[in-house]
Amino acid sequence: MEFGIFTVGDVTPDPTTGRTPTEAERIQAMVTIAKKAEEVGLDVFATGEHHNPPFVPSSPTTMLGFLAAQTSTLKLSTSTTLITTNDPVKIAEDFAMLQHLSAGRVDLMMGRGNTGPVYPWFGQDIREGINLAVENYHLLRRLWREEVVDWSGKFRTPLQGFTSTPRPLDGVPPFVWHGSIRSTEIAEQAAFYGDGFFHNNIFWPLRHTRQMVQLYRERYEHHGHGRADQAIVGLGGQVFMRENSQDAVREFRPYFDEAPVYGHGPSMEDFTTQTPLTVGSPQQVIERYLTMRDAVGDYQRQLFLMDHAGLPLKTVLEQLDMLGEQVVPVLRKEFDALRPAGVPAHAPTHAELIAAGDDSANAHVLPSVTVQQAATDDALQMKEA
Amino acid sequence: MTQRIVAVTAGLSVPSSTRLLTDRIVSATRELASARGDQVQVGRGHELQIDVVELRDLAQDIAAHLVTRFPSDGLAQVLEDVSTADGLIVVTPTFAGSYSGLFKSFFDLVEPTALAGTPVLLAATGGTARHSLMLDHAMRPLFAYLQAEPLATGVFAATDDFADPGLGRRIERAARQLVAAVGPNSRTIYPTAASEAVPARQDAGRDDLGPVPDFRDLLFGKV
Known part of the structure; x- marks a missing residue:
């Protein structure tokens, strides 16, 4: 099981002091937080991508490339990379470069974004969101797996004899997740290719998460990548801890009440009941997150949102200490003990993808079942003709 | 088989004149349905169930849903009941020349096509009759957007109307149209393009x- 943190990169005033960090401070804080994640034994750091204030991470591979040089074991990822408004050619190039610089410590998560105006800012039409995700991602898969690409589609200038450089490290493209909260098409897309599916459930009740993951698992099996319980699932999470749970509640409440997204909405008590947000002792966090497995089955990646709503850096680093020292080792041990044989413990690493070679769904543009089926369909048509 | 009507009422005070109007429409509908139950309107062997939803009781859940984007369990059930109803009675006070913000916020949370083909009885209260066209200028376009089928007769009750027998006649006419529309096969099926x-x-x-x-x-x- 992989544990890590994901960040939105918001620049939010600390409601207890009224002080807003500068962009420079926030960016440096994100770097410090990522390095701390490795230090306390977490596996993954993922950054969001945003193109409007109050968010700073518009350029994820720049940040992740810097972190690649400052860390040695941390997997560098995204949450999410906008497959709708980024040019798939540039995604192919940027993340292949990051693979080389990080010696393969990279995977990435496709998303459609949650800020409507980003579409027109990047010359796209939001009504085509799903179609952009479908077409752009398929092109991205081809650019990483085919040396020379001839391509034409609806949304991008055609390519003739195009080679995306650098080629993926060791000829193995990075593992891809697809993040979606409500769109069943995206769960289906992840299942079709045999990619990972991440449900960012931090603002959603578990009953919804369960259904989305179940859909992905069923379709993963349907598309011929293995059993439903072998599909690669990731979940979001959000916690605030102190040794004494009442201290956690008292300290976090002003941040909750003023937080972007849910601030000035439901009470913290209601929100912690309805969503994975857990405010309390490390033991309470452990108990709560063990129940995630009951809802979605054995899963491979758990990311926590730890550094938002104006929490000071010092507090975030204390939280990471508790997460790494008290929570994750217990969750890791419990989940490992419960996981049946044959169910992956984590998303495939670069080394594992190399070792799997052609056996890995990640090696192919299209799933082999679909290719075989298409061949059968053609044969049938020829026979009938 | 039971036909199900949900009355959504958005009055703010307790009791409110909006709820008063809602109750009169509900009982008129119920009487018409039972009086004619064996004949045309509802059909033989069909019963009519009418549930009343007070949006005031859901005001905090509605606000929380708007900012969190997911409903509380109680609100989720109401949205489901409204989305699957065979007919709706919707009643709002007139605020600033239109439906109330609470009323609109609730219908903002209904999935855009969930009411496609659903007959809707439009009703509103207001201080004076000068606001009565809000039924047609504000409410009717809202339910047209939601692809629902607003009935021809809307019911507007100004304060004075509560002492006017004309209100009872309009209520009966609208209720008659609703009962006729909520037959076993009444929900219009829209073929998808x-x-x-x-x-x-x-x-x-x-x-x-x-x-x-x-x-x-x-x-x-x-x-």
């Missing part, structure tokens, strides 16, 4: 998600 059709599968256990397309169709366009 071929261009909008997505091959759908529905699997047990995740009904909330609705139909799911096959990715091969999305990718290769074999629709």
